[in-house]
Amino acid sequence: MDQMGLKESDLNKLLGSRQRRSEIFNGKRKLTLRMIRTLHEQLKIPAETLIREYKVKVA
Numbered sequence: 801m802d803q804m805g806l807k808e809s810d811l812n813k814l815l816g817s818r819q820r821r822s823e824i825f826n827g828k829r830k831l832t833l834r835m836i837r838t839l840h841e842q843l844k845i846p847a848e849t850l851i852r853e854y855k856v857k858v859a
Contacts, residue, residue, distance in 0.1 A: 804843060814838050 801811065808821070815821045815835055823829035831839070836850045 806843075814842060 801808070808818070811821050812818045815824060815838075820829065824831060824835075831850060836847060839845050839850055840847045
């Protein structure tokens with residue numbers, strides 16, 4: 801975020817909401833295909849980076 805000059809509110813808009821962003825950052829939710837496409841198109845993040853497998857934390 802710092803490198804791209806983004807604020808948390810900018811990511812909230814891209815991911816849908818503040819709560820959704822928080823869940824993704826905390827590993828409680830995975831990115832959807834729509835989110836991956838949006839981040840790739842809007843922020844030029846390589847799709848390969850976004851689709852890499854990761855584990856979701858269970859509460």
